[in-house]
Amino acid sequence: MALFRKLETQLAFLQELFSRDEQWLILINADPDALASAMALKRIMSHRVKDVAISHVNVISRPDNLAMIHYLRIPTKKLTPNLAAQYDRFALVDSQPHHHPSLREFSYSLVMDHHPLVEDEPVLADFKDIQPDYGSNCTMLMEYLYALNIRPGKLLATALVYGIKSDTQNFERNFHDRDIRAFRYLSKRSNPLLLRKIMRSEYHLDWLSHFARAFCKIRLRGNSLFVFMGEIENPDILVVLADFFLRVHDVTWTVIGGIYDGVIVIIFRGDGVTRDMGKLAATLYGEYGSAGGHKGMARAELPLENLQGKDPEDFVWSSLCRNKKCRDSKVKK
Structure with a gap:
């Protein structure tokens, strides 16, 4: 051959x-x-x-x-x-x-x-x-x-x-x-x-402050982990955080969101076994902007004006909760 x-x-x-x-x-x-x-x-x-x-x-x-x-x-x-x-x-x-x-x-x-x-x-x-x-x-x-x-x-x-x-x-x-x-x-x-x-060159030094913010904003839902970062200077940090938190034991999928240049950017990461991230992103947010991806990774970008005045974090979180009954449990400090 x-x-x-x-x-x-x-x-x-x-x-x-x-x-x-x-x-x-x-x-x-x-x-x-x-x-x-x-x-x-x-x-x-x-x-x-x-x-x-x-x-x-x-x-x-x-x-x-x-x-x-x-x-x-x-x-x-x-x-x-x-x-x-x-x-x-x-x-x-x-x-x-x-x-x-x-x-x-x-x-x-x-x-x-x-x-x-x-x-x-x-x-x-x-x-x-x-x-x-x-x-x-x-x-x-x-x-x-x-x-x-x-x-x-x-x-x-x-x-x-x-x-x-x-x-x-x-x-x-x-x-x-x-x-x-x-x-x-x-x-x-x-x-x-x-x-x-x-x-091993995974993080900029100035990204460490974003990790500190993210740790304080974690919400857990079953085997999923959610963080909304608010306004961010670079959407790359959302990708880094989504990959990082997927390494946590018993977390099988992560959803990390933030606002960049008037657009809500949402990054999905999964283990590729329990849920299809691409289908989940498209189902939850497809009507509000671009959303989709692969089984283990996906992305959604939603212009703020498409939310018609709704609070961005509440909108993203409540959409996830409506997809599956859940209980909001924050990580204890």
Whole structure:
């Protein structure tokens, strides 16, 4: 059995697409899978085009992303019109143009992604490879490195390992056999100490005050834990808190809410066994805004004006209680 896909046709097309007279910009919506994929594509393009760079469209604030960029020396820059004007061609990895408003502004020569295609949003590019069955985009890039006989160095291998771990959630989410093969191949070439440093970079120092607030606001309902943080400066803290509290013994799902820029953001996390978080979010809040997700994780975003003057915390909590009879019991200090 072949370790990875045979890519003779794709490689032949890429060889014709790449030119030493052109400068390429790789665009990403930065997360570990996208950062590592861009790093790998940059390695593939090196010495095949005049110049290649990486640019991200989103604000990078999560500690693990910042640690990944720092320790693995990933040279990404924030996208600006002046930066984009310096390049002849554009590539997109781990995303599709409709995934972010800024990505819609470009015509792409290359797209590599593993998210499902949307019928009303066709992906147009000179070359595209989209594999929705893959758990990680890094696996696709690993296949191209392997087919080109490029052995990834320790920094690139470490980035790809973390990208696979992150997007498959340590193989707890949907994944393909090739994700496992890529992970096994890369693990032998990665730096476990650097990987551990990145994985342990979970919290900003100024986030600790949010933990203190959250501990005082906990409400328990059976095996669920609820916290409403009020006004917040960054919705990422809600994700961090939801993941953190899911580690508490006997807590099987968490709901963490807050208000950011006039929108109630609600993060759901579950063990993937007892309840479907995506269905729960859609059922409770779908009529008030966007809501949905996967069995183990989900998100809802509800504009405040859709609540018609209702108190945000009372609304979120009472909606949860109506879904299942419960008794509000606060954690004792």
